[in-house]
Amino acid sequence: MEGRQEKVLETAQGARTAPSVIAFTAAGDKLVGMAAKRQVVINPNNTFYATKHLIGRRYDDPNVQKDAKNIPFKIVHASNGDS
Incomplete structure (x- = not known):
């Protein structure tokens, strides 16, 4: 301002x-x-983009699993089930 x-x-x-x-x-x-x-x-493996749509999603969410197959970086399964 x-x-x-x-x-x-x-x-x-x-x-x-x-x-x-x-x-x-x-x-x-x-x-x-x-x-x-x-x-x-x-x-590509160490560059993270388009990650905001993962916030609040569970690792087993079908959309997360679909994304995981189409991006070069790894989405991991958190201990609480989040991605």
Whole structure:
């Protein structure tokens, strides 16, 4: 906010939105947003995207199981049954 006016912040690249993506590199770096999105091709097993729809879903949910077959990263079964 600037006074009573809302203000949309921009990234260093000038974007007003950031992808909901996180990646972990072999060197142990954590990348988010556009930097992480670029990792999808070269580091697919350690780049997580489209994960918001998993929140609150059970591991045995048919949609979760369908997604697990179509994404490169692993969805794990939590001890409480969540994905």
